[in-house]
Amino acid sequence: MGFPTQRPRRLRQSETWRRLTRETRVTCDDLVYPLFIVPGVRVRHPVESMPGVAQLSVDEAAVEAKRVLAAGVSAVILFSAPDHKDPQASAFLDPNGLVPLAVRAIKAACPEMLVWTDVCLCSATDHGHCGHVLADGTIDNDSSIETLAKVALNHARAGADAVAPSDMMDGRVAAIRRLLDAHGRANTPIVSYAAKYASSFYGPFREAADSAPAFGDRRSYQMDPANAREALREVELDLEEGADLVMVKPAGPYLDVIRRVREQVSVPVVAYQVSGEFSLIKAASQRGWIDERAAALETLTAIKRAGADLIISYFAPDVLRWQRS
Numbered sequence: 001m002g003f004p005t006q007r008p009r010r011l012r013q014s015e016t017w018r019r020l021t022r023e024t025r026v027t028c029d030d031l032v033y034p035l036f037i038v039p040g041v042r043v044r045h046p047v048e049s050m051p052g053v054a055q056l057s058v059d060e061a062a063v064e065a066k067r068v069l070a071a072g073v074s075a076v077i078l079f080s081a082p083d084h085k086d087p088q089a090s091a092f093l094d095p096n097g098l099v100p101l102a103v104r105a106i107k108a109a110c111p112e113m114l115v116w117t118d119v120c121l122c123s124a125t126d127h128g129h130c131g132h133v134l135a136d137g138t139i140d141n142d143s144s145i146e147t148l149a150k151v152a153l154n155h156a157r158a159g160a161d162a163v164a165p166s167d168m169m170d171g172r173v174a175a176i177r178r179l180l181d182a183h184g185r186a187n188t189p190i191v192s193y194a195a196k197y198a199s200s201f202y203g204p205f206r207e208a209a210d211s212a213p214a215f216g217d218r219r220s221y222q223m224d225p226a227n228a229r230e231a232l233r234e235v236e237l238d239l240e241e242g243a244d245l246v247m248v249k250p251a252g253p254y255l256d257v258i259r260r261v262r263e264q265v266s267v268p269v270v271a272y273q274v275s276g277e278f279s280l281i282k283a284a285s286q287r288g289w290i291d292e293r294a295a296a297l298e299t300l301t302a303i304k305r306a307g308a309d310l311i312i313s314y315f316a317p318d319v320l321r322w323q324r325s
């Protein structure tokens with residue numbers, strides 16, 4: 001029995017009907033907002049390729065955290081771009097480094113804000129790769145995961161509510177879990193960037209985090225964009241190693257992967273709407289070619305509809321503000 005008995009438009013005829021029959025909603029409990037920490041005091045340095053996003057000194061990060069908390073954001077994820085870069089990523093092992101200081105400052109300014117920290121080596125290494133580089137230019141997986149675990153412990157000791165390894169080395173979740181547990185941090189969750197693709201959409205971020213590789217690319221550790229089954233394997237391995245949440249990144253071009261991961265696991269699935277996804281919408285809207293608010297909400301809704309429980313997005317505070325107006 002089809003038309004004229006069946007008329008799907010009946011439930012679309014008013015905004016109230018549309019609201020009552022809506023299947024997916026993006027709420028303040030779904031969004032995580034990234035912050036970029038840089039050295040100095042009272043620094044708010046705009047990231048040119050990401051309109052509205054700024055690199056912040058520790059004091060300004062606390063101010064920003066308060067501002068976005070008031071907008072309804074309940075979690076932030078911290079990145080940093082230290083001045084000092086060396087092969088060991090030693091800036092990330094400093095208990096008074098940018099991320100530990102920012103964690104403490106944000107928790108002091110807004111204790112109820114959840115503070116996640118990105119764990120990777122790329123913005124503290126002189127070569128800009130996510131792990132240690134050997135003399136022949138290859139990445140040394142097994143020494144890298146030992147350093148990554150120390151970085152994670154450094155963040156956990158500062159009071160991070162979760163650590164999020166984004167390096168894509170094999171075995172890093174287990175190495176981090178082992179070190180955290182051995183040092184009394186059994187309650188710190190690990191958000192694993194489990195299916196992270198070697199994507200061209202990270203370009204603007206690398207300006208914000210000053211983390212572009214000095215040579216080569218990240219394809220020997222990040223995933224081939226053509227592979228979806230492999231994402232399920234990465235997720236499965238990270239869960240065996242002790243991941244508490246798993247992430248798919250980028251989000252918009254990988255909705256099928258989000259859906260398949262959602263169907264395979266019972267832990268929360270996080271999707272990262274990355275810098276390039278954000279900047280595309282910003283750039284087009286600045287030219288008057290697209291409506292920023294509608295496009296941002298549509299992409300976030302689609303990411304949730306695909307199965308993401310949480311979304312990391314540079315639009316987070318704006319979206320929550322738009323929804324209230």
Ligand code: PBG
Binds near residue numbers: 118130211273274275
């Ligand atoms: C660090 C890292 C990257 C992003 C998050 N963590 C960049 C990369 O892997 O090159 C990208 C985030 C974004 O583009 O918004 N490894």
